[in-house]
Amino acid sequence: MARRDGYSRGLESLEDIRASDRFIEQLRVSGTYQPSTSTDATLAAALLTWRDEARDEPLNPPPTADDVDIDSYAQPRRIAQRAVVVAGALLAMSSAVATAVDGDPLRPVEVLVDFGVDVGERIAHPSTSEPSSEESSSETLPEDIPVIADEPPNMSLPDVSSSDGRQPDMAMIGPNDLDTSGKHGTNQNAPPSVTSTDDAPAQDEGEITDGDDPSTDATEDPSTDPTDDPTDTPTTTDDEGQDTGDDGAPDPGGEPDPGPPPGGPSDNDGNGNAYGHANDPNGNAYGQS
Amino acid sequence: MLTRSQPASSSSASDPGALSALARRAADGDEHAINDLMGEVHVVAHRYCRARLASYAGGRQLSDDIAQEVCIAVLRGLPRYEHRGLPFEAWVYSIAHRKVADAQRSYHRSRDVSYAELPDMTDNSPTPEQSAIHLAEVGWATELLDRLPEKFREVLILRIAAGLSAESTGRTLGMSAGAVRVTQHRALARLRALAAESLVGEVV
Numbered sequence: 001m002a003r004r005d006g007y008s009r010g011l012e013s014l015e016d017i018r019a020s021d022r023f024i025e026q027l028r029v030s031g032t033y034q035p036s037t038s039t040d041a042t043l044a045a046a047l048l049t050w051r052d053e054a055r056d057e058p059l060n061p062p063p064t065a066d067d068v069d070i071d072s073y074a075q076p077r078r079i080a081q082r083a084v085v086v087a088g089a090l091l092a093m094s095s096a097v098a099t100a101v102d103g104d105p106l107r108p109v110e111v112l113v114d115f116g117v118d119v120g121e122r123i124a125h126p127s128t129s130e131p132s133s134e135e136s137s138s139e140t141l142p143e144d145i146p147v148i149a150d151e152p153p154n155m156s157l158p159d160v161s162s163s164d165g166r167q168p169d170m171a172m173i174g175p176n177d178l179d180t181s182g183k184h185g186t187n188q189n190a191p192p193s194v195t196s197t198d199d200a201p202a203q204d205e206g207e208i209t210d211g212d213d214p215s216t217d218a219t220e221d222p223s224t225d226p227t228d229d230p231t232d233t234p235t236t237t238d239d240e241g242q243d244t245g246d247d248g249a250p251d252p253g254g255e256p257d258p259g260p261p262p263g264g265p266s267d268n269d270g271n272g273n274a275y276g277h278a279n280d281p282n283g284n285a286y287g288q289s
Numbered sequence: 290m291l292t293r294s295q296p297a298s299s300s301s302a303s304d305p306g307a308l309s310a311l312a313r314r315a316a317d318g319d320e321h322a323i324n325d326l327m328g329e330v331h332v333v334a335h336r337y338c339r340a341r342l343a344s345y346a347g348g349r350q351l352s353d354d355i356a357q358e359v360c361i362a363v364l365r366g367l368p369r370y371e372h373r374g375l376p377f378e379a380w381v382y383s384i385a386h387r388k389v390a391d392a393q394r395s396y397h398r399s400r401d402v403s404y405a406e407l408p409d410m411t412d413n414s415p416t417p418e419q420s421a422i423h424l425a426e427v428g429w430a431t432e433l434l435d436r437l438p439e440k441f442r443e444v445l446i447l448r449i450a451a452g453l454s455a456e457s458t459g460r461t462l463g464m465s466a467g468a469v470r471v472t473q474h475r476a477l478a479r480l481r482a483l484a485a486e487s488l489v490g491e492v493v
Contacts, residue, residue: 012474012475017471020470021455021473023477024448027449028449028452029452039481039484040481042484042488046426046427046484047449049423049427049430050343050426050427050431050434050450051450053339053340054337054340055339055450055452056349058331059350060353060357061331062327062328062356062357063360063364064327065327065364067364
């Protein structure tokens with residue numbers, strides 16, 4: 001008897017496997033077996049009884065096609081076929097409508113479709129389809145705004161030798177006037193203060209000051225036009241200080257950043273930072289253009 | 290020499306692919322194919338369930354019910370069978386295996402078993418003594434089989450009780466016929482050892 005090593009770990013031989021297969025086949029088909037030992041005979045008898053028990057006739061016949069709704073079998077295929085048919089019909093219809101000319105019975109359909117497409121585009125893009133010329137022009141920045149980010153930061157003190165001894169084009173507000181300055185920020189008609197050289201913003205800023213010190217009324221100084229004198233960049237840095245955290249553009253509708261506490265040491269450091277109005281005699285000024 | 294009357298073995302096991310072809314025709318809605326397929330599936334499913342539940346009280350009715358459930362599940366799942374890529378026998382076996390496991394769990398949760406209505410007719414069944422011997426043999430065989438590893442037990446159930454060939458058993462379990470023969474040899478060796486151990490214990 002040849003033993004197989006390796007694969008079967010030497011435990012089984014082909015002859016043993018064939019003998020077991022013959023035993024199983026006899027139990028499976030014929031039910032006749034020649035036992036070699038008493039244990040084998042007992043085991044074979046028990047397995048035959050167990051097999052006969054398992055092979056008893058079922059109590060109930062198998063279910064038939066009538067017991068189960070076999071019409072549902074073809075349902076997925078029918079759905080797919082219907083989808084293909086509907087898609088084809090829609091495609092043919094759309095091509096026929098798209099190629100309709102005047103006098104064609106499908107011409108009104110094409111007109112309706114074009115109208116629907118137009119309405120859909122207007123709904124999808126209301127800003128581009130209905131431009132409001134005045135509002136949009138008033139909300140957009142003028143094109144002659146100098147690029148603030150390109151200018152080097154002004155680390156020098158602002159010019160304190162102006163006529164009234166104040167920083168030009170700057171309103172003085174107190175810490176309690178933050179909401180008022182926010183109201184000022186909602187002035188939509190005024191152009192951004194970066195390029196503002198007219199009187200209107202200065203007058204507004206004069207109105208929102210608390211008025212404790214009459215000398216703090218803002219007056220317009222023509223020299224504050226940044227386009228005229230490049231040394232007037234503190235005016236623009238004030239706006240940046242008002243809109244800290246933004247991209248540098250002024251936010252007319254935003255609330256002013258209160259910044260450091262009024263009267264604090266950072267107010268007077270004069271280092272040209274966002275709140276650097278060191279020339280404020282009261283020491284409570286915030287950058288306000 | 291042991292000789293026992295031989296019940297009809299399943300005819301589904303012989304032709305590899307014949308059952309799958311029948312299943313394809315049944316999936317297309319061929320009513321004759323459905324009935325033929327159910328005849329084949331019901332026989333094998335009933336034998337498998339009966340072999341697994343032979344020692345259960347009311348196992349005859351229980352296995353009959355599960356065989357019906359397997360057939361209905363196969364009928365309802367036929368449209369999806371094509372996409373699974375399994376042999377049809379393996380698919381049916383997975384359904385039957387799951388149904389039997391569910392029945393065993395519910396059986397152990399609730400011992401309420403429904404029995405068939407007693408017929409008002411002459412009882413030609415074996416005598417109580419014969420029934421006791423029969424039940425003892427079945428119970429002993431089932432006990433030994435339950436102590437085998439699952440793979441060994443499944444191979445012996447499909448080969449002996451369900452009457453499948455080695456090739457069909459391999460298709461059902463995802464094995465080659467040679468692997469089935471090696472596995473059944475090892476299962477039989479283990480079963481002989483368990484039987485000898487059990488018989489020695491009874492004598493002692």
